[in-house]
Amino acid sequence: MYERISINPKICHGQACIRGTRIPVHQIVRMLANGDTIEELLEEYPSLERDDILACLDYAALWYPKNKGGLSC
Numbered sequence: 758m759y760e761r762i763s764i765n766p767k768i769c770h771g772q773a774c775i776r777g778t779r780i781p782v783h784q785i786v787r788m789l790a791n792g793d794t795i796e797e798l799l800e801e802y803p804s805l806e807r808d809d810i811l812a813c814l815d816y817a818a819l820w821y822p823k824n825k826g827g828l829s830c
Contacts (some may be wrong), residue, residue, distance in 0.1 A: 761812035773816060775809045778802075785813040 763776040773782040780802065788798060795810050 759812060759816055761809050762816050773820075775805065775813065778804065780805070782813045782816050785810055786817045789814070 761776050762773050762782060764771060764773050768774060769779055769781050774780055775782070775785070785798065789795070789810075793801075795807060798810055799805060799807065
């Protein structure tokens with residue numbers, strides 16, 4: 758379901774990250790919440806694609822109601 762999101766205990770202490778990177782989902786979500794645009798994130802992280810950022814939002818939206826807390830470990 759989340760082919761763009763990976764969780765590996767050896768990477769970022771098992772936090773959900775964008776696949777192939779060490780960029781945690783919570784970092785992207787927090788940056789968007791603080792006012793950064795998707796376009797700004799793509800400039801700051803040129804290896805990311807728009808769908809990576811949208812996958813972070815989707816993951817967070819489904820994860821939060823189940824866990825009622827932060828996205829980081």
